[in-house]
Amino acid sequence: MRIGYARVSTAGQELEAQEVALREARCERLYVEKVTGTSTAPRTQLTAMIDQVREGDTVVVTKIDRLARSIIDLNKIVTELIDKGVSVQFLRDNITFEAGKGASSINTLLFNMLGSFAQFERDIIVERTTEGRERAKAAGKHMGRKGQPDKNVQQALDLMANRQSNGMSVSDIVKVTGVPKPTIYAKIKEQTKA
Template identity: 65%
Template sequence: MKIGYARVSTVSQDLESQKELLQAEGCEKIFVEKVTGTSTAPRTQLKAMLEHVREGDQVIVTKIDRLARSIIDLNKIVQELNDKGVSIRFIKDNINFEAGENLNPTQNLLFNVLGSFAQFERDLIVERTSEGREIAKAQGKHLGRKGQDPKKVKEALKLYDERKEKGLSVTDISKLTGVPRSTIYHEIKKRSTDEQ
């Protein structure tokens, strides 16, 4: 069975292109993760994929850096799959690990070099982001998402309370007020908790 694994670090990254590539490769099941490679948050879908695979399966990933957080992590995951008799293929890096076969020295070197470059690139991004954050703080700039206008939120909640008589859905209310649906649901939940 061909099994795909896709991961994105941020909401803005394109998950669909990874899924399309994996589907084009004939993956019957695709595990999808939305978590940064450097995050300490558990990658539940990676764990689920590792538990799901069986001997003879093939795991397909678009690129090396989508699978692992570091070169050590990468080698550990590949070894675990290999020990289970599962082969793994990285589409864009053009590397295949056949179950039960060791890479020749040149393939092994290439794999580790590519993994190291992926880790190096990720470390540079983290460093640049941290530097940018410090510069912005020093300049007194606000970091993070812009807060919602309390008047708009109040208007959205009022419309939510009147939604049945006005025939509005939460999507309609969001479009009318400019308040995201997630904020509306969050405020409704908060309000119901406060009332208890």
Template identity: 60%
Template sequence: MVLIGYARVSTVGQENGLETQKHLLEEAGCKRIFFEKVTGTSTTKRNELKEAIQFLDKGDTLIVTKINRLARSIIDLNNIVNELNIKGVNVRFLKENIEFQAGENNNSLQTLLFNILGSFAQFERDIIVERTGEGRERAKKQGKHMGRPSQDKRAIEKALKLYDERETNGLSVNDIAKMTNVPRSTIYAELKKLKG
């Protein structure tokens, strides 16, 4: 019997969350941990989860820190747990303190609790998506620009002037970018436009 961990964060910027999950899974005795940086709703792109499922053998246990790290949809959650149980793999959720034993009739109260917690995870995700959409619509109605802020034209003009004068002023592109708050990529893109 081998203990295998699965850790997931939704975005690349959440490395701290991944480290926390790794620590908890190691404390739980996981010999190998599969790491994923992808949203829980993306069922087709979770390659590490697919690899973990293939790696697990009968009698092994998949350990996840909490239910919403495995999936955010209650249907997907039940499908994954059922697939693993049929394969003879146990599934344990640390935060919720729930374990589903393969090949056993898990108690009905535990199954109910699991489904309620899974439903809450899905509900929480849906609320976040809904609020984000509403906030975006409100901002558009107020005339706010959505997406990356556009660069100040005067700052770009200053950056280009400094770039043209770099032989006399001795500034590098990095120096110019720091002084004007115009990214190097923007400076090069504007120079390309002028040449083109």
């Protein structure tokens, strides 16, 4: 049986693209969750999937960083699945670890490199967020919804209004402007009431 696993980190992100890709990859069952990948502890769907897969199954994931953001967790999860006789396929990374066959040396190298990049990316995000928070605090700025600079909020609203032409997702707009998704939607709601 082909079993899909999809994950996004926050409630504001969408799972639909991953679910479509997994269904196109002929997955018969999907395990889906919105939870951070920094730890496996709160990931109930991941735990359920690992518990329920059987020898001969294939777990399909769209990208390596959807399975784990730490190289240690990534290796642990894949090793546990392979030890159960379950193959693991990463669609976008074009890597498959077939149970019982062992991984090719090039697949192992790519797997570890991509896993390391996922962990590095997460570490950089945490570092930048912490630095930004500290700079804002030192400058006396309040962090949060009411503390967003007006120019950032306006930029986010402009980008939202032109999403059809600029091709940006809401997540992209949040990343570019730094304005949280709830703030963007609250401002849009305020504008429509006015």
